[in-house]
Amino acid sequence: MAAPMLIKGARFKIKCPTFNSRNKNNSLLFCRFLASGKENSSRYDLVVIGGGSGGLACAKEASQLGRKVAVLDFVKPSTQGTRWGLGGxxxxxxxxxxxxxxxxxxxxxxxxxxxxxxxxxxxxxxxxxxxxxxxVQNYVRSLNWGHRVQLKDKNVEYFNALGTLVDQNTIKAVDKKGEERLLSTENIVIAVGGRPKIPEIPGGREYAITSDDIFWMTKPPGKTLVVGASYIALECGGFLSGLGFETTIMVRSILLRGFDQQMANHIGDYMMNNGTRFLRECVPQKIEKTSNGQYLVSYYDENQQIQQETFDTVLMATGRNAETGGLNLGNIGVNLDESSHKVIGGYHGDNEKSSVSNIYAIGDVLQGRPELTPVAIKAGRLLAHRLYDNSQIQMDYNKIATTVFTPIEYGCVGMSEEMAVEQFGEDDIEIYHAFYKPLEFTVPERDVAQCYIKLICKHNVPQTVLGLHILGPNAGEIIQGFSVAIRSGVTYEEIISTVGIHPTCAEEVVKLNITKRSGLDPTVTGC
Missing domain, CATH: 1.20.5 (Single alpha-helices involved in coiled-coils or other helix-helix interfaces)
Structure with missing residues (x-):
C-alpha cells in the first residue's frame, strides 16, 4: 500500500495504515514519520537506489518515458576514508x-x-x-558533474542520501547532515552494486587499501603487495609494474577463477616474465605498521610456513560484497542469496524481478549475472521499457564479451574451454588455436610467447562457435566485433571464409586452422 502524501507543517490526525505484518518495527517507524509532521515526503513512479551506471541508465530511461523518477546515491567512505561522487x-x-x-x-x-x-x-x-x-581524478570529477547535469536535463530528481526500505513502497532517505525524508513509490530498483571485502586478519582493515583507494592516491604507492587473483588484482598489479613500481601478487590458488584457465595461466606467465613477482599458494596472516611507516606482512607460504616481508602499500583484491546489508530487504520479503547477499531475481518470468513483485535489481547486486557495466546499463534500460513502455524484451545475459586489461590484454566471449568440455564433452568440441606475433612487437623484440588465440566450436559441422579467447594488444577492441557474430550463431566455416585485414592481430582469428586435437604446432609463421 502506497503511503499518503505528507504536507509539511500540517496539523491533523492520521490513522496509520497497516504495513508489512512481518516487520512491525518498520510500520511503527513509518507511523512516527507521518505523525511528526517534520519530515518531507514525495510520491514517485520509480525510485532507484544506487547511482551507478545501471541505476542511472534505468532512471533516465524511465523519466524519458514520462514517469516521475528519483535516484538515491550515497557513498560510504572506504576503510581508508576515500570518498567519491555520483556515477558508481x-x-x-x-x-x-x-x-x-x-x-x-x-x-x-x-x-x-x-x-x-x-x-x-x-x-x-x-x-x-x-x-x-x-x-585522472579531474577527468573522473568531470564525469561526476556530467551525470548530475544529465539527471537534471532528464528531469530525474537526485538525492545524495542513503536509502533504506521501510516497506515495499516506501523508502527512508537520510542525507549527510542526518536529515530524513520519506519517498513513496510504485516501483523500486536496487542498483547499489558491491564494495571490496577485506580478509579478517589483524591489521587488514586498518592498514590495507582496496580498489576503492588506489585510484585516489595522490602519493606513489611504492613497493606494493597485491593480495588476490581476480581481474582486479591482476589489472592493478599489472599497471603498477608497468609504471615501474616493485610489485608482488599473492595468490591463494588459481588465477582468474571463472575464466578460461589456459588463458589465465598465460597471463600469469606474461606478467611474471615482464617484471611482476608472484607468490603462489600463499595466504596473508597479519599486517603490522613499522616505525618507518611501512607495512610488515606475515603470510603462510606453500609449505604452511610463516614468512614476512615489508611493503610500502598493501592492496587487497580478494573479492567484493553486495551492498545490501543496510537496505532492510530481507525484512520486507526480498530473497537474498545466503552466501553473496545478492538479490535473487527471475521471479514471475522477469530476469530482474525480486521475490517482492514491485522490487527489481540490476547490475552487480543481482545474483548470478556478469558484473559488467554495459550489462547493468542495458538491463536497466530494458527494465524501464518493460515497466513503462509495454515492452516484453528481457536482458539476455548469454555470450557477453569482456576484456581483462592486464599488461597483455585478454578479450573473451562465450564459453571457456572448461565450460565447453563440461557441457558437451571433449569429443564433441573442436578447438582451433594459434600462437601469433603482433607486427608491432617484432622490431622492438617484445615478448610474444603468450600472444594466443583460441576458438572453441562444436565438433560436428557446421561447427557453431561456442567461445573465442584472445591474448594480445588491443584485445578489447578486437573481441567486440566478433562478439556480434558469435551472438548471431556464427560458424567456424563462416569465420575462416572471411577475408582478414592485413597486417593486424584480428586477422589471425580468420586464419585459424590448427586444432588442439591434431597435436600440430599452432605457431603462426610468416604472413
Whole structure:
C-alpha cells in the first residue's frame, strides 16, 4: 500500500495504515514519520537506489518515458576514508580510472619500444604518479558533474542520501547532515552494486587499501603487495609494474577463477616474465605498521610456513560484497542469496524481478549475472521499457564479451574451454588455436610467447562457435566485433571464409586452422 502524501507543517490526525505484518518495527517507524509532521515526503513512479551506471541508465530511461523518477546515491567512505561522487564503481573506482592508468603503463612500454623505431628518447625519462593521478581524478570529477547535469536535463530528481526500505513502497532517505525524508513509490530498483571485502586478519582493515583507494592516491604507492587473483588484482598489479613500481601478487590458488584457465595461466606467465613477482599458494596472516611507516606482512607460504616481508602499500583484491546489508530487504520479503547477499531475481518470468513483485535489481547486486557495466546499463534500460513502455524484451545475459586489461590484454566471449568440455564433452568440441606475433612487437623484440588465440566450436559441422579467447594488444577492441557474430550463431566455416585485414592481430582469428586435437604446432609463421 502506497503511503499518503505528507504536507509539511500540517496539523491533523492520521490513522496509520497497516504495513508489512512481518516487520512491525518498520510500520511503527513509518507511523512516527507521518505523525511528526517534520519530515518531507514525495510520491514517485520509480525510485532507484544506487547511482551507478545501471541505476542511472534505468532512471533516465524511465523519466524519458514520462514517469516521475528519483535516484538515491550515497557513498560510504572506504576503510581508508576515500570518498567519491555520483556515477558508481565504474566511473569512480573501476573501469574508467583503471583503463586510464593501464594506458599510462602501455605508454611507458611504447616509449621503450620507440627507440627501436628510431626515436631518440633520453634514457632518464621518469613518470609522475602525482601528475597522472591529478589528471585522472579531474577527468573522473568531470564525469561526476556530467551525470548530475544529465539527471537534471532528464528531469530525474537526485538525492545524495542513503536509502533504506521501510516497506515495499516506501523508502527512508537520510542525507549527510542526518536529515530524513520519506519517498513513496510504485516501483523500486536496487542498483547499489558491491564494495571490496577485506580478509579478517589483524591489521587488514586498518592498514590495507582496496580498489576503492588506489585510484585516489595522490602519493606513489611504492613497493606494493597485491593480495588476490581476480581481474582486479591482476589489472592493478599489472599497471603498477608497468609504471615501474616493485610489485608482488599473492595468490591463494588459481588465477582468474571463472575464466578460461589456459588463458589465465598465460597471463600469469606474461606478467611474471615482464617484471611482476608472484607468490603462489600463499595466504596473508597479519599486517603490522613499522616505525618507518611501512607495512610488515606475515603470510603462510606453500609449505604452511610463516614468512614476512615489508611493503610500502598493501592492496587487497580478494573479492567484493553486495551492498545490501543496510537496505532492510530481507525484512520486507526480498530473497537474498545466503552466501553473496545478492538479490535473487527471475521471479514471475522477469530476469530482474525480486521475490517482492514491485522490487527489481540490476547490475552487480543481482545474483548470478556478469558484473559488467554495459550489462547493468542495458538491463536497466530494458527494465524501464518493460515497466513503462509495454515492452516484453528481457536482458539476455548469454555470450557477453569482456576484456581483462592486464599488461597483455585478454578479450573473451562465450564459453571457456572448461565450460565447453563440461557441457558437451571433449569429443564433441573442436578447438582451433594459434600462437601469433603482433607486427608491432617484432622490431622492438617484445615478448610474444603468450600472444594466443583460441576458438572453441562444436565438433560436428557446421561447427557453431561456442567461445573465442584472445591474448594480445588491443584485445578489447578486437573481441567486440566478433562478439556480434558469435551472438548471431556464427560458424567456424563462416569465420575462416572471411577475408582478414592485413597486417593486424584480428586477422589471425580468420586464419585459424590448427586444432588442439591434431597435436600440430599452432605457431603462426610468416604472413
Amino acid at each position: 564503481t565504474c566511473v569512480n573506482v573501476g573501469c574508467i580510472p583503471k583503463k586510464l592508468i593501464h594506458q599510462a603503463a602501455l605508454l611507458g612500454h611504447a616509449i621503450q619500444d620507440s627507440r627501436s623505431f628510431g626515436w631518440n628518447v633520453p634514457p632518464d625519462i621518469t613518470h609522475s604518479w602525482e601528475k597522472m593521478s591529478e589528471n
